[in-house]
Amino acid sequence: MEKRTGEVTMKGNPITLLGKKLKVGDKAPDFTVQDLDFSAVKLSDFSGKIVIINAVPSVDTSVCSAQLHRFNSEAAKFTNVAILSVSADLPFALSRYCAADGIDAIKVTSDHKDLDFGLKYGLVIEALRLLSRAVFVINQQGKIVYLEYVDEVSHEPDYTRVLNAVKAL
Template sequence: MVEVTFKGNPITLLGDEVMAGVKAPNFTALDNSLAEKTLNDYQGIRIISVVPSLDTGVCDAQTRRFNEELATVDNATVITVSVDLPFAQKRWCGSAGLEHAVTLSDHRDLSFGKAYGVVMEELRLLARSVFVIDSADNVVYAEYVKEGTDHPDYEKAIEAAKAAE
């Protein structure tokens, strides 16, 4: 079981831990137009960047960095998932100058969070994490950030995305 903290306080994660080497669980979340999306709506390499809320400094930086550094990786899509409302995600993308960034909201039923074991029970937010999924739907990299206010290991995640097929 993954152990994480948020602002130093232990957090209970709901759902099963997803590790490298397993098939990526499917999920349903909402895009900025309120359309349902699943993992299967995105092909190729998928980098799923999970953040508690786009309206915080670390989450903002994480979303920008993955979108900027992986923009040149062929056949790759960066998907940022949070429980922010789709309207807030759309507003953030516009103000950040990332209108083409893919953001999905898990606010409705926490389908993604439960499938990937990242729902912080005490806060009803998603725990900071990163998953890289190859074109065959295998998880090739998984990181659950131990302290929710820390940054993920960008270098390892980016390296895994670039090495995925």
């Protein structure tokens, strides 16, 4: 398993990420995560759509919550776009969070079981078994057209660049 140290920091300290770092132009690896009812969700379930993947460490942090709220509010502005949020939180916690915070326009999923998404997208924080913060935009042909591995885990992504990448498709 590939290990990368220092590309991303947490509170200014370098962290080690597990998995391969992807780049624009790569075919987006298929993955399996769990829906709020523990059923399997795969990237391939959204074939033919533009997909935004919003990866966050945990919905129980203010930055992650703000990120989910932002993408939830942006979802209504697009057609033929699926927005997936992925964290290593348990589906029980995600379900409670979504119900309490009105997150209903995006698909919120859990990578807790196998870290299949996190390892394939190079986002597993080795010391914490959480995902690092990142956003990927995948076109209808399954290619990554935009990505941002957020360099400081406590920072939000550049929403303008993400949304412009989607609008350009």
